[in-house]
Amino acid sequence: MFEILKKQELNPTVTRMDIYAPAVAKKAEPGQFIILRTHADGERIPLTIADFDRETGRVTVIFQVVGATTERLNHMNVGDCLQDFVGPLGRATHTDGLRKVAVVGGGVGCAIAYPVAKKLHSLGCEVHAIVGFRSKELVILEKEFEENSTRTVKMSDDGSWGTQGLVTDALRTLIESGEQYDEVITIGPLVMMKFVCALATKYGVKCVASMNPIMIDGTGMCGGCRLSVGGKTVFACVDGPEFDGALIDFDEAIERSSMYRDFERHRYEESCNLFAKEVE
Amino acid sequence: MANMNPKKNPMPVQDSAVRSRNFDEVALGYTAEQAMDEAKRCLNCKNRPCVAGCPVKIYIPDFIARVAEGDFAGAYRIIAEASSLPAVCGRVCPQENQCEGKCVRGIKGEPVAIGRLERFVADWHNANASGSVERPAANGHKVAVIGSGPAGLACAGDLAKKGYAVTVFEALHLAGGVLVYGIPEFRLPKAIVQKEIEGLKALGVEVVTNTVVGKTVSIDELMQEQGFEAVFIGTGAGLPKFMGIPGENLKGVYSANEFLTRINLMKAYRADSTTPVQHAKRVAVVGGGNVAMDAARCAKRLGAEVYIVYRRGMEELPARREEIEHAMEEGIVFKTLCNPTEILGYRNEGDRRDPKNGFVTGMKCVEMELGEPDASGRRRPVVKEGSEFVLEVDSVIMALGTSPNPLIKSTTKGLATEKWGGIVANEQGLTSREGIWAGGDAVTGAATVILAMGAGKNAAAAIDTYLQGK
Ligand SMILES: Cc1cc2nc3c(=O)[nH]c(=O)nc-3n(C[C@H](O)[C@H](O)[C@H](O)COP(=O)(O)OP(=O)(O)OC[C@H]3O[C@@H](n4cnc5c(N)ncnc54)[C@H](O)[C@@H]3O)c2cc1C
Ligand code: FES
Numbered sequence: 001m002f003e004i005l006k007k008q009e010l011n012p013t014v015t016r017m018d019i020y021a022p023a024v025a026k027k028a029e030p031g032q033f034i035i036l037r038t039h040a041d042g043e044r045i046p047l048t049i050a051d052f053d054r055e056t057g058r059v060t061v062i063f064q065v066v067g068a069t070t071e072r073l074n075h076m077n078v079g080d081c082l083q084d085f086v087g088p089l090g091r092a093t094h095t096d097g098l099r100k101v102a103v104v105g106g107g108v109g110c111a112i113a114y115p116v117a118k119k120l121h122s123l124g125c126e127v128h129a130i131v132g133f134r135s136k137e138l139v140i141l142e143k144e145f146e147e148n149s150t151r152t153v154k155m156s157d158d159g160s161w162g163t164q165g166l167v168t169d170a171l172r173t174l175i176e177s178g179e180q181y182d183e184v185i186t187i188g189p190l191v192m193m194k195f196v197c198a199l200a201t202k203y204g205v206k207c208v209a210s211m212n213p214i215m216i217d218g219t220g221m222c223g224g225c226r227l228s229v230g231g232k233t234v235f236a237c238v239d240g241p242e243f244d245g246a247l248i249d250f251d252e253a254i255e256r257s258s259m260y261r262d263f264e265r266h267r268y269e270e271s272c273n274l275f276a277k278e279v280e
Numbered sequence: 281m282a283n284m285n286p287k288k289n290p291m292p293v294q295d296s297a298v299r300s301r302n303f304d305e306v307a308l309g310y311t312a313e314q315a316m317d318e319a320k321r322c323l324n325c326k327n328r329p330c331v332a333g334c335p336v337k338i339y340i341p342d343f344i345a346r347v348a349e350g351d352f353a354g355a356y357r358i359i360a361e362a363s364s365l366p367a368v369c370g371r372v373c374p375q376e377n378q379c380e381g382k383c384v385r386g387i388k389g390e391p392v393a394i395g396r397l398e399r400f401v402a403d404w405h406n407a408n409a410s411g412s413v414e415r416p417a418a419n420g421h422k423v424a425v426i427g428s429g430p431a432g433l434a435c436a437g438d439l440a441k442k443g444y445a446v447t448v449f450e451a452l453h454l455a456g457g458v459l460v461y462g463i464p465e466f467r468l469p470k471a472i473v474q475k476e477i478e479g480l481k482a483l484g485v486e487v488v489t490n491t492v493v494g495k496t497v498s499i500d501e502l503m504q505e506q507g508f509e510a511v512f513i514g515t516g517a518g519l520p521k522f523m524g525i526p527g528e529n530l531k532g533v534y535s536a537n538e539f540l541t542r543i544n545l546m547k548a549y550r551a552d553s554t555t556p557v558q559h560a561k562r563v564a565v566v567g568g569g570n571v572a573m574d575a576a577r578c579a580k581r582l583g584a585e586v587y588i589v590y591r592r593g594m595e596e597l598p599a600r601r602e603e604i605e606h607a608m609e610e611g612i613v614f615k616t617l618c619n620p621t622e623i624l625g626y627r628n629e630g631d632r633r634d635p636k637n638g639f640v641t642g643m644k645c646v647e648m649e650l651g652e653p654d655a656s657g658r659r660r661p662v663v664k665e666g667s668e669f670v671l672e673v674d675s676v677i678m679a680l681g682t683s684p685n686p687l688i689k690s691t692t693k694g695l696a697t698e699k700w701g702g703i704v705a706n707e708q709g710l711t712s713r714e715g716i717w718a719g720g721d722a723v724t725g726a727a728t729v730i731l732a733m734g735a736g737k738n739a740a741a742a743i744d745t746y747l748q749g750k
Binding site: 042228 | 451537685687
């Protein structure tokens with residue numbers, strides 16, 4: 001079974017977990033994801049592989065508590081086992097031939113941006129990590145980014161950490177100051193990625209965005225994860241999760257992501273109540 | 281003396297008004313008396329057209345004769361010689377095109393209810409047979425089976441019975457393929473599929489879920505690093521098609537696979553499910569096959585008013601007759617000779633944050649009429665001029681067929697496939713690669729449970745010959 005080896009709270013709503021899954025660790029590459037279920041009858045949720053160790057069979061995931069399933073996952077502890085854990089799914093980040101890249105992460109998306117930055121950095125690529133959070137309490141992986149990039153630009157909405165402003169402000173400043181990137185890779189909230197891609201495209205820089213739509217199987221069987229890219233329908237779980245940011249229909253993706261908002265809010269409240277009762 | 285009643289013994293069913301609100305099995309099965317009475321309708325004719333109509337050549341008149349005598353165990357032994365999944369096939373085979381379509385009694389009246397008898401015998405066996413199976417002596421050979429649908433299960437079962445160490449690798453968290461994620465509980469109770477899988481495990485088959493072959497491990501690794509001497513690919517045809525019309529990515533548009541997976545595999549119909557599914561008020565299901573009927577009947581059970589939208593006529597519906605009849609009894613409306621051209625969505629231009637934005641509000645369709653016959657011999661539907669209309673619905677389910685997933689092909693060197701994605705395999709299922717067989721929907725494209733099961737059995741026999749000769 002898929003045992004939880006380590007659990008660490010990165011901030012009040014974001015947790016890092018190491019899971020024992022040797023078959024996944026053996027094949028994992030940055031940019032890929034897994035699907036897990038916490039318990040029998042549980043929901044299948046995709047999480048990006050944040051790190052892995054082929055030797056020890058460890059796969060690291062970082063998740064934000066946003067719904068009933070992540071809430072339940074967050075209540076599991078070292079020694080507990082996950083019901084299911086399948087992967088690695090999706091295509092790995094394409095890193096060939098990149099010499100200078102801006103990795104732009106926002107919020108918990110930084111957990112996904114981090115392994116990409118790490119891989120590029122290890123390949124000798126010049127990595128400018130632009131990471132943004134709403135405020136200081138929500139910052140994650142600060143040290144990891146500093147260790148795995150040539151330059152780390154820290155942004156926060158309220159100015160409590162790094163510079164006040166949006167990641168797009170930082171990216172614009174860098175590009176305008178003459179930095180020439182082979183590629184901008186962005187991972188974070190859809191609205192942020194939409195603007196990062198628009199900005200990069202405006203300056204003629206290729207931009208890749210990592211998409212995380214609603215998924216079920218993660219094998220290309222249901223089409224629930226579909227997106228429009230360059231006017232064509234693609235399945236994020238098998239064709240992605242990374243796509244050319246200039247071609248993604250972000251407005252459609254934003255709309256589709258809210259399909260089950262009411263259901264999820266309801267389930268989340270229920271599960272919070274349930275856990276509150278258990279604590280009483 | 282043969283029972284000369286021109287009609288089949290009717291199948292006891294749940295009342296349509298009741299069943300259209302629950303997910304329990306619709307058809308309840310014959311009693312022993314009904315089965316024996318029905319069995320006596322068989323004339324036991326010499327040339328046995330029914331056997332010729334059966335894709336796996338079950339000795340139908342022989343098992344029916346046993347049923348007529350009340351020897352149900354004997355009947356089961358005869359069926360089991362040719363079929364691995366009688367409780368499943370008795371429920372889901374398109375008998376009207378196979379055995380029953382050839383039955384002599386069908387010329388002047390209704391054919392013998394062969395499917396219902398098969399189901400009766402299999403259910404009787406499941407309820408009465410003593411559970412203990414003997415594990416055959418191991419013969420020391422390892423075989424990998426990829427995919428746990430009917431093709432994979434049949435292949436694994438036959439090989440295990442011969443003493444092979446068989447491991448089944450399945451991508452999802454649950455084994456069974458379409459039998460668990462596609463076909464709904466009310467048509468095929470999942471306990472039956474579970475029982476088949478438990479039976480395989482008792483024979484020593486190892487079932488490894490959560491393994492996407494091509495991602496978690498490749499076929500070449502299975503053969504070169506893990507010591508599997510032969511591989512059977514039974515990965516089905518899971519890739520859904522869309523029409524490519526505007527509005528297909530609106531909220532409320534599903535592929536049938538997604539809708540059915542949410543309901544069947546993830547149990548979204550239960551109040552306590554953690555997986556959501558839209559409970560729409562009015563649903564259009566596009567397509568006319570079994571998949572369309574299943575999606576429509578599920579939507580009905582979730583409380584919707586349901587339309588089947590199909591571009592040919594009633595006669596051409598490819599679904600099993602019984603499913604069409606059941607769907608009609610349950611109040612599903614058939615809009616045949618009708619084709620969608622666009623899906624319409626809500627858009628509040630004044631408020632981009634309106635949560636209703638992007639949800640389906642209707643489907644634009646045109647009426648069709650039948651023109652000249654096309655290559656398939658069926659009259660081709662052509663658009664009736666000026667017939668455009670909008671069907672008001674808040675959900676659309678696309679049941680247009682599926683094709684094989686390209687993952688196996690793209691990760692297995694030298695595996696030949698057809699242009700449309702099907703794996704190339706000969707009669708026995710041998711592919712272009714030595715030691716690799718394939719069968720079921722992965723080879724034929726979306727077909728039937730019995731053909732997949734038959735392909736799995738054929739391949740098992742060929743794998744046995746291959747490994748014994750090695
Ligand atoms: C809704 C629906 C209703 C149907 N109704 C009927 C009916 O009434 N009668 C009838 O005869 N037929 C029916 N069919 C068709 C029938 O179910 C299929 O023809 C049959 O299941 C095919 O069997 P299979 O073993 O080839 O593949 P499947 O049943 O599709 O099983 C393939 C399995 O392989 C797994 N897999 C795929 N890729 C990989 C991989 N890379 N690694 C590991 N595992 C993998 C899949 O997850 C799946 O579990 C229906 C189909 C559907 C979808
Ligand atoms: S999650 Fe089902 S096809 Fe991508």
